[in-house]
Amino acid sequence: MGFLSQFLKYKSICIQCHNNPDPDALASSLGLYTYFTDHGIDTRIVYGGRESIKKKNLLYMMEVCGIPAEHTAELPKTELLMMVDAQYGQGNAQKFEAPEIAVVDHHTLYMKRTDKTFIDNTYQSCSTIVWELLKEEGYSVEDNRKMRIAFLYGLYTDTSSYVDLYKEKDCAMRSALRDDYPELERLKKSCMTVGDLMIAGDALNNCYFNTERRYLIISAMHCEQSILGIIGDMAIMVDAAKVSVSFTDVDNGYQISVRSCDWDYPANVVAEKLCENIGNGGGHKDKAGGNISRELMNEKYGHQEVTDVIIQRMNEIMLESHIIHS
Numbered sequence: 001m002g003f004l005s006q007f008l009k010y011k012s013i014c015i016q017c018h019n020n021p022d023p024d025a026l027a028s029s030l031g032l033y034t035y036f037t038d039h040g041i042d043t044r045i046v047y048g049g050r051e052s053i054k055k056k057n058l059l060y061m062m063e064v065c066g067i068p069a070e071h072t073a074e075l076p077k078t079e080l081l082m083m084v085d086a087q088y089g090q091g092n093a094q095k096f097e098a099p100e101i102a103v104v105d106h107h108t109l110y111m112k113r114t115d116k117t118f119i120d121n122t123y124q125s126c127s128t129i130v131w132e133l134l135k136e137e138g139y140s141v142e143d144n145r146k147m148r149i150a151f152l153y154g155l156y157t158d159t160s161s162y163v164d165l166y167k168e169k170d171c172a173m174r175s176a177l178r179d180d181y182p183e184l185e186r187l188k189k190s191c192m193t194v195g196d197l198m199i200a201g202d203a204l205n206n207c208y209f210n211t212e213r214r215y216l217i218i219s220a221m222h223c224e225q226s227i228l229g230i231i232g233d234m235a236i237m238v239d240a241a242k243v244s245v246s247f248t249d250v251d252n253g254y255q256i257s258v259r260s261c262d263w264d265y266p267a268n269v270v271a272e273k274l275c276e277n278i279g280n281g282g283g284h285k286d287k288a289g290g291n292i293s294r295e296l297m298n299e300k301y302g303h304q305e306v307t308d309v310i311i312q313r314m315n316e317i318m319l320e321s322h323i324i325h326s
């Protein structure tokens with residue numbers, strides 16, 4: 001008996017994605033939803049949190065792949081709550097009371113394992129786990145075009161456009177499902193609105209470049225983290241730049257995104273130091289991010305502009321010639 005077939009005894013199952021569901025969470029929920037409804041179980045896909053899905057790529061994904069995810073403040077009556085791409089009780093997913101809990105996730109273990117949990121962070125996407133679990137039950141994902149598109153898009157977005165894709169199982173899914181899908185091409189190329197493009201253009205047009213220490217500071221009008229990342233990815237391509245820092249304002253302060261191509265100044269270390277005592281930062285040596293609290297910054301720096309604070313800190317960081325190689 002495979003992992004999923006143990007749940008066929010239930011009459012109703014609610015599959016819950018984390019708040020602000022991403023393509024991987026939606027794809028995983030579709031895989032499980034299809035399996036359970038095929039077996040006659042009354043199944044629903046839900047997510048909580050303040051915001052309902054508004055991003056165009058997600059709405060288009062739900063439409064072309066047929067993913068009936070519902071935004072809800074209350075859990076519909078159900079015998080089993082199954083979390084996907086998230087774990088029960090963790091901050092990124094609204095906590096609903098339910099008679100029984102199951103989990104399918106690929107993040108670091110947060111909760112206690114039970115025989116109803118499948119949590120393995122050696123997978124790069126939750127879609128890959130669901131793909132394997134379905135195979136184990138004899139379900140052929142290869143025969144379901146909508147599911148193939150969903151799984152590939154989930155993997156694509158969870159591996160920085162396949163750039164970071166390297167694990168064997170995830171590569172195996174990509175090879176098994178890959179084909180020419182016009183819908184997937186459109187999904188891959190719809191992560192920005194025209195407004196976002198203009199914000200990025202404006203931000204790049206007004207960037208600050210420190211020629212001596214070779215870093216770029218880019219201030220963007222209010223935008224999403226993914227847009228900051230796109231701006232940073234472009235800025236770090238500049239031949240003379242070693243580090244780029246892009247930032248934007250959020251409710252309680254500033255979101256920052258760091259890119260590096262000089263391992264004397266790894267992005268994660270730069271992000272940590274930029275946010276030290278006024279927020280939190282970290283990530284990988286080439287890409288990292290963080291946030292600065294406006295309250296903490298004002299406490300420490302009076303009413304200095306955030307750009308001046310960042311420049312001041314960058315000058316200090318890039319003076320320490322041998323920052324720890326991470």
Ligand SMILES: [Mn+2]
Pocket residue numbers: 024025085106124125126158
């Ligand atoms: Mn994921």
